[in-house]
Amino acid sequence: MLRFFSGTLVLLVFAAECHSAPASGPVEVKKSPVALNILEQRLNPGGLVGQCKTNDSDRISSLSGNPNEMSRWRNGYVVQLSPEWNTEQAQLIEGALYELSSKICIPIRKFATGAPAYGDFVYIQKGGDRTGCYSTGVGRQGGRQVINLQENGCVTKGIIMHENIHAMGFNHEQTRPDRDNFITIYPDQIEDGNAQYQYKVYSGSLTFGVPYDTQSIMHYGSYDFSKYGNPTMRKKDGSIINSQRNALTDSDISKLRKMYNC
Structure with missing residues (x-):
């Protein structure tokens, strides 16, 4: 598990060794072994994978790529983990963040669990049953924003x-x-309520010239949020879309790198 120092913002930088900086500034943490082979659970189609809880202002900015430059994490992406995560779960979260940071140019920093947090940051909380997997914002919202990960399935x-x-x-x-x-898209096959917004097109969305990718880690499958058990969408050739939550695709990496001018 990555080492963290209480009360200090930690920069996730990865190399062979580890050293600390004075307590008044960030502490660099070099790469240490992180377990990534923990059994990954997948929810059944129509489950809570990728469900976002939004309000009206969130819906306005719920774009493939948020065009608002103020929503970028220009000084690094900052997170803090809830103290409710056990060691194994925290290792998995940190490992996923490490893999994400290794593909793009956004520095990822982490407040020590339980330490006072300040500024703009994402609080990664453990959710109970049926709370789902969601982010309360698309891009930097200002202050504390939340990612909820339901313990069973997310x-x-x-x-x-x-x-x-x-x-x-x-x-x-x-x-x-x-x-x-x-x-x-088959709108009449999609569950009522918030699920409808996960299929809404916004004309201001940024694609950064990257081709459409049905295998993107950000794409739903054909049966997600299905009201009657029928497909909610298909490819143009009529085939089913099998979503994946295993790895970033080249298009995922390319869009993130273009958004952050890598």
Whole structure:
């Protein structure tokens, strides 16, 4: 597990050795072994994977790529883990953040668990049954924002990366303005309520010139949020979309790097 120093903001920088800086500044933490082979659970289609809880202001900014420059994490992406996570769970979360940071140019910093946190940061909390997997914002919201990971079903490497990518500035791939060129949506098959907003297209969404990707870690599957057990969407050729929460695709990495000018 990565070492953290109480009351200090930690920069996740990865190399062979570890050293500390004065307590008045950030402490650099070099790479240490992190267990990534913990069994990953997957919820059944129509489950809570990727469910976002939003209010009206969130819906306005729920874009494939949030165009608001003020929502970028220009000074690094900052997180804090709830003290409710056990050691194994915390290792998995930190491992997912490490893998994410190794693919892009956004420095990831972490407040020590239980230490006073300040400024703009993402609090990664452990959720109880049926609370779902969600980020309360798309991009930096200002102050404390929350990622909720339901303990039973959401604590997997891919879902952790998925929700943190929301907080970094991206919503679901199927909300892109060009999605109708690649998939067909069946609105009457989608669950009522908040689920409808996960399929809504916003014309101001940024794609950064990256091709549409049905295998993106940010794309839903054909049966997610299905009201009657039928497909909520298909590819244009009529085939089913099998979503994956295993790894970032090249398009996921490319969009994040373009958003943050890597």
